[in-house]
Amino acid sequence: SSELAKQRVKTMDVEEQRDWGPKGRRVNTAELQAKVRLIEGRLALRLRRPGKLGTPRLEGLCSQLKLDAFEKSVLLLACGNTISPVVKQLLAQTSSGRFDAEELTVGRILQVLAASFHEQVEKRVYFYRSGTLVHKGLVRLGAKAYSRGTDDLTEMKLSLDRRVLDCLVGLDNESEQVSDGASANLYAPSAQLADVVLPEAVR
Known part of the structure; x- marks a missing residue:
């Protein structure tokens, strides 16, 4: 019946609530x-x-892309999950296993940003192609390193495009300061063309 279905949804809402505070401490939601x-x-x-500070870059991006x-x-x-140890630690507390504790999934995002099960379902469309x-191209979705074998959208891992991250947090020039080998995809190669062209004798 419809009443039974509503009761099941309410039960799911209660079961999905996470304890963000210390155990035994009641959280005052209001x-x-x-x-x-x-x-x-x-x-x-x-x-x-x-x-003098001007408009934050994120606000400018949101205005431009609506x-x-x-x-x-x-x-x-x-952004926080990428560069903030505090945010990483908080999100890790929502993980049920140690293998995926640092992975930001669609399900985990919905769990944090949506207040109810109904809202989580409604917000799924934001992660469609x-x-x-x-x-x-602001974010990319991919399979988790350790998957439960399901293909549900909530199991997809979300990653932020590096250029978007650098722009939003003001790290535009960081790639130039990264030491060689630390992050090979963040800087341009410094080899000269003469160093990679085969000599005439061995062609």
Whole structure:
């Protein structure tokens, strides 16, 4: 019946809730939401008065590509998971296994950014190939290193394009400072053409 189906969905919502705080400590959701609204208000005021700092790069990108609040949050979460040890540690707490603790999957993103099971289902479309994030090449989806053998979208690993990351966090010139061998795909080769062309005697 419809009532039984609704009860099952409610049960799924409860089972999917994660304990972000210390064990035995009750989380005051209303208080946390009030803090979020306060911070969002400060950010909105800051954006209306850019001053000498100018408009943040992420805001400029969202304006240019017409990204909404959820897409912006996905980019922020992907940036944090790439360069912030604090964010990595927090996300690792949502993992059920040690092999995929550092992998950012669609399911984990939905778990963090969506408040309910219904919202998680609705937000799946953002990760379709027709979605702006994937279609514009801002993020890439791929198979997890350790897969459960399912092909569900939530099992897909999400990675942020390196150029997008560098642009958003201001690391545009980092590739020039990376030592040789540390990250070979981030810098141009320095070999001369004469060093790689075969001599006449051995052609």
